[in-house]
Amino acid sequence: MIRVLLVNDARLVRSVMAEWLRREADLRVYDTPWRGAAAMVRAVRPDVCAADLDHTAARGLPPLNELSPPAAGRRPPRLLVLTGADRPALLRRAMEAGALGYVDKKGSPDRLVHGIRRVAAGERFVDDSLGLGFGKAAEMPLTRRELSVLSLAAEGASVAEIAGSLHLSHGTVRNYMAAITRKTGARNRIDAIRISHGEGWL
Amino acid sequence: MIRVLLVNDARLVRSVMAEWLRREADLRVYDTPWRGAAAMVRAVRPDVCAADLDHTAARGLPPLNELSPPAAGRRPPRLLVLTGADRPALLRRAMEAGALGYVDKKGSPDRLVHGIRRVAAGERFVDDSLGLGFGKAAEMPLTRRELSVLSLAAEGASVAEIAGSLHLSHGTVRNYMAAITRKTGARNRIDAIRISHGEGWL
Numbered sequence: 001m002i003r004v005l006l007v008n009d010a011r012l013v014r015s016v017m018a019e020w021l022r023r024e025a026d027l028r029v030y031d032t033p034w035r036g037a038a039a040m041v042r043a044v045r046p047d048v049c050a051a052d053l054d055h056t057a058a059r060g061l062p063p064l065n066e067l068s069p070p071a072a073g074r075r076p077p078r079l080l081v082l083t084g085a086d087r088p089a090l091l092r093r094a095m096e097a098g099a100l101g102y103v104d105k106k107g108s109p110d111r112l113v114h115g116i117r118r119v120a121a122g123e124r125f126v127d128d129s130l131g132l133g134f135g136k137a138a139e140m141p142l143t144r145r146e147l148s149v150l151s152l153a154a155e156g157a158s159v160a161e162i163a164g165s166l167h168l169s170h171g172t173v174r175n176y177m178a179a180i181t182r183k184t185g186a187r188n189r190i191d192a193i194r195i196s197h198g199e200g201w202l
Numbered sequence: 203m204i205r206v207l208l209v210n211d212a213r214l215v216r217s218v219m220a221e222w223l224r225r226e227a228d229l230r231v232y233d234t235p236w237r238g239a240a241a242m243v244r245a246v247r248p249d250v251c252a253a254d255l256d257h258t259a260a261r262g263l264p265p266l267n268e269l270s271p272p273a274a275g276r277r278p279p280r281l282l283v284l285t286g287a288d289r290p291a292l293l294r295r296a297m298e299a300g301a302l303g304y305v306d307k308k309g310s311p312d313r314l315v316h317g318i319r320r321v322a323a324g325e326r327f328v329d330d331s332l333g334l335g336f337g338k339a340a341e342m343p344l345t346r347r348e349l350s351v352l353s354l355a356a357e358g359a360s361v362a363e364i365a366g367s368l369h370l371s372h373g374t375v376r377n378y379m380a381a382i383t384r385k386t387g388a389r390n391r392i393d394a395i396r397i398s399h400g401e402g403w404l
Contacts (some may be wrong), residue, residue, distance in 0.1 A: 010307035012284070012314060013215050020218045054256075082214070105212035156393025181216060190392060191358025197399075 002120045005046035005077065006031040007067065009054070017112075024113060038066035046077045047120050050112065052105075053083040053090040062090075063095035080119045082112070085133035089200040092137035101125040140201055142182040149176040153201055154193045204322040207248035207279065208233040211256070211271065219314075226315060240268040248279045249322050252314065254307075255285040255292040264292075266299035272337055282321045284314070287335035291402040294339035301329040342403055343385040351378040356395045 004027050008014040011033065018031040032040040034051075041049065049067040068076040080101030081094040094102065101119040103112050104127040111127060118125040126134075142150065145166075152162045163173045177189055186192035196202045207231050210216040213235065220233040234242040238252075243251065251269040272276040282303030283296040296304065304319040305314050306329040313329060320327040344352065354364045365375045379391055388394035398404040 010286075012305070012307045012311050013219070014308055016219055016222045016311050017215070020222065027288070084212075097287055103214070105214045107214055109214050109218050153392065154396060156389050156396050187358050188360070190355065190395065193392065193395075194358050 001028050002048060002116065003028045003044065003046045004116055005037075005040060005049045005051065005067075006030075007037050007049060008035060008049035009052070010031045013052075020109070021113065021116075027113075027116065030103070034062055036136060037063075038069065041067055041069065041077060044088055045074070048080055048116050049077045050082065050101075050103075050116060053081050053087065054095065055163065058094070062093075064094060068098065075163070077127070078119045078122070080115050080125070083130075083133075085130050085136075087200050088136035088140065090131050091130065091133045092140065095137070102130050103127055104129045120150075131191045138201065142180060142196070142201060146176055146180050147201065150180050150192065150196060153189060154197075154202055189201055203230050204250060204318060205230050205246065205248045206232070206318055207239075207242060207246055207251045207269075209236060209239050209251060209253035211235045211237075211254070215254075222311070223315065223318075226404045229315075229318065236264055239265075239377065240271065243269055243279060247276070250303075250318050251279045252280055252284065252303075252305075252318060253254060255283050255289065255296065257382075264295075266301070270300065280321045280324070282317050282327070287332050287334075287338075289402050290335050290338035290342065291404070293332065293335045293341065297339070304331055304332050306331045338401065342401070344382060344398070344403060348378055348382050348385070349403065351375060352382050352394065352398060355379065355391060356399075356404055367370055 004021065006014055006018050006029060018029045021027055021029045030040065030044045030046065051062065051064065051067060053062050064079065068079055070076060079097060079099040080103060081099050082103045082105050083090050084105050101115045103115045107127050107129060111130045115125040148166060149162055152165060159170055159173050163170050181189060181192045184192045184195045186195050206223065208216055208220050208231060216233045220231045223229050223231045232242065232248065253264065253266065253269060255264050266281065270281055281299060281301040282305060283301045284305045284307050285292050286307050290401045303317045305317045309329055309331060317327040350368060351364055354367060361372055361375050365372050383391060383394045386394045386397045388397050
């Protein structure tokens with residue numbers, strides 16, 4: 001029996017997906033929104049967390065680490081994510097969090113069932129159609145530091161405020177912004193923010 | 203028999219939802235992604251289009267008008283939308299397109315079935331939990347003209363470029379930008395763009 005925890009903020013979709021998965025005799029299915037997912041992991045002890053990366057907190061990345069907490073004497077749940085090729089930042093985040101499974105939401109629902117079984121067996125499972133997204137994730141030209149500067153700028157912070165929060169000089173922040181504009185091929189700072197949102201980097 | 207066309211870009215979710223709805227004896231269910239939805243409407247002649255407003259075209263509003271085309275001698279399909287209270291711009295767009303039904307994706311799946319039946323009977327159906335979103339949609343402070351200026355600015359256009367595309371003087375564009383910054387309570391232009399994205403206006 002494979003214990004599966006479905007994580008999805010849209011209850012309407014989540015309930016129907018859970019019910020659909022429960023028809024599989026080898027799956028025991030639980031479900032939760034992102035908020036409270038960590039507590040559900042502790043309570044349910046799933047073999048696999050199948051997490052939809054579209055979550056509703058504005059402009060943030062889903063807290064994937066909460067789904068695989070280190071626990072003494074127990075294997076943490078294996079992580080499978082549902083997303084699209086147009087979300088490279090989410091794919092990159094899932095890779096960094098050590099996800100084993102990557103299911104394309106534009107694919108057939110059967111892929112989710114196969115993916116859960118493969119990941120439960122400790123094998124990698126990646127939908128081919130996500131290839132372009134992984135390519136984009138790998139190509140992302142900005143460093144973590146540059147992304148920090150850009151995300152503060154995108155929140156409306158001035159050069160002085162960015163310098164203050166990141167403990168940098170004004171000149172250094174201006175140099176970062178110039179590098180960001182160049183590396184993203186943007187015309188100016190606002191254009192760099194637009195491009196980075198569009199590519200899913202911010 | 204109620205003919206229902208489910209519109210959703212995520213095939214994985216759409217197929218499972220369609221299969222789930224097909225258990226209702228009075229529903230005949232078809233499904234399509236947004237691309238090609240207009241052709242499906244012509245082919246299937248649904249009584250109700252149940253459309254998920256999260257569509258994958260970056261930064262645009264879903265083409266709701268294509269779901270209810272005027273047709274000689276026939277009633278156009280009635281429109282039910284699935285969305286969240288955190289998407290006021292989408293709610294406003296659905297109101298403008300004349301949607302009769304508004305189902306909260308954070309609600310129970312049974313609400314979707316009830317909503318489809320009510321809308322098919324020509325009645326309004328609105329989830330209470332969407333109230334806050336409708337409030338926000340009504341409060342949206344920017345005029346259409348200001349939104350045009352802001353969306354060009356968000357694409358990285360300069361004052362001169364915005365003036366050129368909208369046939370305005372530079373001074374008028376600057377006045378619009380000042381009004382936008384004031385009305386959104388923003389610190390500067392980038393902050394106005396951030397706030398407007400966050401509120402779902404852009």
